[in-house]
Amino acid sequence: MSCNACMVEEFRFEVKADGELNCRMFSSVADHLERKGVLVEAESDRFVLKEDGMRDFLDFCREHMEAECVSFRSVDDAWRPIAEAAEILDSQWIDEVIASGLVTCHAQPILNGDEEVFAYEMLARFYREDGSVIFPGEIFGAARKRGRLYALDRLCRMTAVRFASFIDKKAFINFIPTSIYSPEFCLKSTVQLANRLGVDPNRLVFEVVETDKVEDTDHLKRILAYYREKGFRYALDDVGAGFSTIELLSELQPHYMKLDMKYVQGVSTDSEKQKTAEAFLQQAMKMGSVPLAEGIETREDFEWLRDRGYQLFQGYLFGKPAPIAEKGRKVISKC
Secondary structure (H helix, E strand, C coil): CCCHHHCCCCCEEEEEECCHHHHHHHHHHHHHHHHCCCEEEECCCEEEEEHHHHHHHHHHHHHHCCHHHEEEECCCCCCEEHHHHHHHHHCCHHHHHHHCCCEEEEEEEEEECCCCEEEEEEEEEEECCCCCEECHHHHHHHHHHHCCHHHHHHHHHHHHHHHHCCCCCEEEEEECHHHCCCHHHHCHHHHHHHHHHCCCHHHEEEEECCHHHCCCHHHHHHHHHHHHHCCCEEEEEEECHHHCCHHHHHHHCCCEEEECHHHCCCCCCCHHHHHHHHHHHHHHHHHCCEEEEECCCCHHHHHHHHHHCCCEEECCCCCCCEEECCCCCECCCCC
């Protein structure tokens, strides 16, 4: 069994219309789309068309139909106003990024208290065919609009595993829990790739992105149980004040916990941040998790956290994300 959401398949739109005017002209519209070769199927009040015909239909709808009474959906998504289809059409470029694998990895060092490199976080960097850079916020935003988040997350995860084979330290690899339908199917290829490249599972740490936004705890537990079963480690990212995820932390027992950078930067002089950092540290130690402070930019913050008992550190103070040479020699720049 394979997961279709992980692939970039032809985009199709299902359109339905309400209102007397729309219904009166619906059959003529469907006939026109069929003549153009973009109609997939049609019923009395709805039709499915290929993306090639959607832009033309959208323009026609705005000019001649009661657009507020026309809605669409893609695959099995919820029905949405037809005007929102433009966002999906404008994000078509992301399909080429995913299909052509226009992504590489940069690495940012994670140090221990002796300022020795313990691991690297693998960070995806995207490029268009002309070589120009696509910022992560732009590409993930487009992926969400177009329903390609699953395929994009898989591409990033597989690329990170491949680049992890070029370094000799642990590799932290981000993943979005909601992008995984079933760990047994969606993560199978990740495990196979690691095995094929000879990467020791113990060197790979899969990092949950947006820990505080996790809603389906049981689904996340199944994912992490699968990783654990295969010998991998996992981390929770951006854990912060109040521990809104306190029950989640206890249930998941993460190998690593990252303190949100907003509580790290300036912690050496901010009493409120110090309270959060100390409470976080106590919780991590209680669960047997390794506490990691990210976003460190000053030596004062680093030393304050280290002296309190934090074990791992990440931030521009130690190094910015930098390219990884694909033949085994890592290229990491110091600030």
